[in-house]
Amino acid sequence: MEYSAAISRPLIFDCDPGQDDAISLIMALSPGSGLDIRAITVVAGNTSLAKCQRNARMIADMCGRTDVPIHAGCDAPLKFPLATAEEVHGVEGLDGLEIYEPDLPLQSEAAVDAIIRLCRTVDNIVLVPTGPLTNIATALTRAPDIAARISEIVIMGGARAEAGNITPSAEFNIFVDPHAAKIVFDAPVKKTVFGLDVTHKALIRDAHVDRIKALDTDMGRRLTAMLRSDYADYDRAKFGTAGTPIHDACTTAYLLQSDIFSFKSVNVQIETESALTRGHTSVDYWQMTDRPRDCDWAVDVDADQFFELMIDRIAAY
Ligand code: BDR
Numbered sequence: 001m002e003y004s005a006a007i008s009r010p011l012i013f014d015c016d017p018g019q020d021d022a023i024s025l026i027m028a029l030s031p032g033s034g035l036d037i038r039a040i041t042v043v044a045g046n047t048s049l050a051k052c053q054r055n056a057r058m059i060a061d062m063c064g065r066t067d068v069p070i071h072a073g074c075d076a077p078l079k080f081p082l083a084t085a086e087e088v089h090g091v092e093g094l095d096g097l098e099i100y101e102p103d104l105p106l107q108s109e110a111a112v113d114a115i116i117r118l119c120r121t122v123d124n125i126v127l128v129p130t131g132p133l134t135n136i137a138t139a140l141t142r143a144p145d146i147a148a149r150i151s152e153i154v155i156m157g158g159a160r161a162e163a164g165n166i167t168p169s170a171e172f173n174i175f176v177d178p179h180a181a182k183i184v185f186d187a188p189v190k191k192t193v194f195g196l197d198v199t200h201k202a203l204i205r206d207a208h209v210d211r212i213k214a215l216d217t218d219m220g221r222r223l224t225a226m227l228r229s230d231y232a233d234y235d236r237a238k239f240g241t242a243g244t245p246i247h248d249a250c251t252t253a254y255l256l257q258s259d260i261f262s263f264k265s266v267n268v269q270i271e272t273e274s275a276l277t278r279g280h281t282s283v284d285y286w287q288m289t290d291r292p293r294d295c296d297w298a299v300d301v302d303a304d305q306f307f308e309l310m311i312d313r314i315a316a317y
């Protein structure tokens with residue numbers, strides 16, 4: 001498949017794999033995706049930094065992409081202790097995949113240093129965070145000049161209509177490090193945001209997984225096992241749905257085919273203080289303030305096209 005709306009700008013993926021981060025990366029790294037990935041930077045989130053960076057190297061290795069440098073970043077949020085999500089993703093963070101230690105090395109350069117260096121030296125760079133925003137916020141704080149160099153930040157995080165998935169009023173990535181999220185959402189950079197409002201509209205169902213199995217490829221078999229593991233059941237049980245959100249894959253789907261999503265231009269503020277609503281994304285959907293509308297907030301997705309795209313990218317292996 002050719003992706004007419006594909007982004008040609010250089011990319012940094014910042015992630016905490018996680019099965020949905022894994023699918024996002026597998027789509028982005030796939031043969032023929034055409035995406036220009038300059039680095040994968042890793043942050044603690046779904047599980048510890050040690051496991052997340054091992055998982056990122058394992059995924060790149062599974063994809064045969066030993067050319068993309070992988071950097072480990074922050075091992076804890078800016079102010080709060082690390083909260084993880086092993087109950088969703090499993091003790092290794094990738095329930096359902098056979099875990100191994102890949103040969104693919106970790107770069108000696110730390111993730112934050114790599115982000116600052118690439119932002120300063122590569123024009124029109126796009127950051128794609130799909131975990132807590134600690135690495136990106138730390139880079140913006142240490143090197144405020146990079147804000148003017150970043151073309152766009154494509155974020156999986158937050159919720160408006162769907163409220164929350166880790167507390168009644170917060171989505172996991174923003175909840176884990178709300179202080180970092182505040183720095184990123186306040187930064188003078190264009191943001192494109194995929195929160196629960198849209199990720200809950202693209203639920204992977206058994207029929208999709210059957211198609212992935214029917215590919216009869218090594219990648220298809222591995223992902224079938226992952227998508228039939230306890231991970232897939234967690235959200236179905238919690239939300240009473242017939243399918244599972246693959247939240248982070250929305251970012252890569254947007255990079256490949258932006259026209260399957262629709263957006264509303266909004267301002268987003270982050271709650272950092274309240275114990276009750278920590279990590280809440282206050283989305284000015286009805287323009288009640290004159291704050292800058294610097295976020296394209298995803299409101300809808302063509303779910304059929306989303307899964308055609310996902311299965312097409314998995315079939316490319
Ligand atoms: C987000 O939280 C993590 O558990 C997932 O990887 C995703 O990035 C969804 O709330």
Ligand code: CA
Nearest residue numbers: 018021130131
């Ligand atoms: Ca994630």
